[in-house]
Amino acid sequence: MFFGAPGTAFSEIPGRTRVIVTTDGEADDRCSMVRFLLHSNDFEVEGIVNSSSQFHWVGGEGWHAFHDPEWVGESIDLYGKVFENLRRHDPRFPTPAHLRSVWKVGNISAVGEDVERTEGAEWIAKVLLHDRDPRPVWVQAWGGCNTISRALKIIEEDHPGKMKEVAGRLRLFLIWEQDETYQKSIRPVWEPLGVPTIISDQFDGMAYIWRKVLPEETKCSFEAPWMKEHLLEGHGPLCASYEALDGAFHAEGDTPAFLHTIPNGLRSTENPGWGGWGGRYVKVRGKVWMDPLPADDWQRPEGQISIHNSWSKKLEHVTDPEQVAIRTRYFKPIWRWLEAVQNDFAARADWCVMDYDSANHHPVVRLKDTPLEMEAAAGESVTLDASASRDPDRDRLTCRWWHYPEAGTYPGEPLPDIDGPVAEVTVPTDARPGQTLHFIAEITDDGEPCLTRYARVVVVVRDP
Ligand SMILES: [Ca+2]
Ligand SMILES: [Ca+2]
Structure with a gap:
């Protein structure tokens, strides 16, 4: 044990990463958004963009219904109610007005629709074309890739001479491929330009199947008593809006996309193979990274990876001890950090309501x-x-x-x-x-x- 020397809180804080989120507004996206906003001091939030997916689109029926894009604005408003207090803990929290200014509606009218020049697609293109800031932009697909696809087509159509430069700035983190646009439009043009791309399946350990696939010792901070004490009650309106399931952690399948970019010292953004809060990946071709093989004899799909062929779904229901061990190992790059990830969430929830001296940093x-x-x-x-x-x-x-x-x-x-x-x-x-x-x-x-x-x-x- 050793004592940390005293110091001011805000010096020596590592640089923030530039991020754009695209989201299909599913319940677990809405949970992820609460956490994302509480981490927004770690990022330069360049965009929050509604998009469709194979799961949700405007006109989708029943479970496929599209949550009104206004949910993002509502989340930002709730963030606005705790913003002044968050600033007491880190002055880098962005203003609600800034977050509102970068929130745009993208391509939401159908699954994989990447034809319409939506405000969201134009916005992503604009950020990527902005040549005065050379730092990478981590563009995350919490839903389909279609709005990102449209943005990249805008660049192809209007600024073909800038594609190489944009490719040097663009980083993709895809939570599965939740429509066909990565394979059909993005991959043929942008993979050859060397865009670093992570396509994750491990994320599922933090999604709806967490109770089945996480080891017992990691679940305490996902259960109702922990969630109630550390997040849902007494932590202000943003945390109270978190859509728990019977009081427990619901699902945050999209959270690993931004956990990967948090500057926590693990330096995950330097190399997806190094492993960090967003998981660990292996290079499968060019600069494309996917999950490590669960076992040596598993085959990686050549094309789209999504719910229909995902390894997480194959492993979800296994009961044979050998298969269970494979599953536990497969999700380990995510679960090995979860205790720290959840405590981080809890501290930020405290920041919503506590003064500096009462909270932890x-x-x-x-x-x-x-x-x-x-x-x-x-x-x-x-x-x-x-x-x-x-x-x-x-x-x-x-x-x-x-x-x-x-x-x-x-x-x-x-x-x-x-x-x-x-x-x-x-x-x-x-x-x-x-x-x-x-x-x-x-x-x-x-x-x-x-x-x-x-x-x-x-x-x-x-x-x-
Ligand atoms: Ca989603
Ligand atoms: Ca401390």
């Missing part, structure tokens, strides 16, 4: 004489030092350094965890030059709820 991880990337030969030892970390609330911090084998390329046995802020690790003698080992500093305070931040050090094995 994140540790600030600081490494000392420890580059984020270092070289070491097999058999050589390196020191990883996070002892300069601190906590704005002067909370006591605990640190654990752990080896994340799946994130690196060294294929041997995982190295043991090391408790404490300073770790000396020895590169295994059988590691080969060029292989990588990832070490995560996981630093947690003793505030209520406890909050966790990270650092990731990548050790590249060099020639002796």
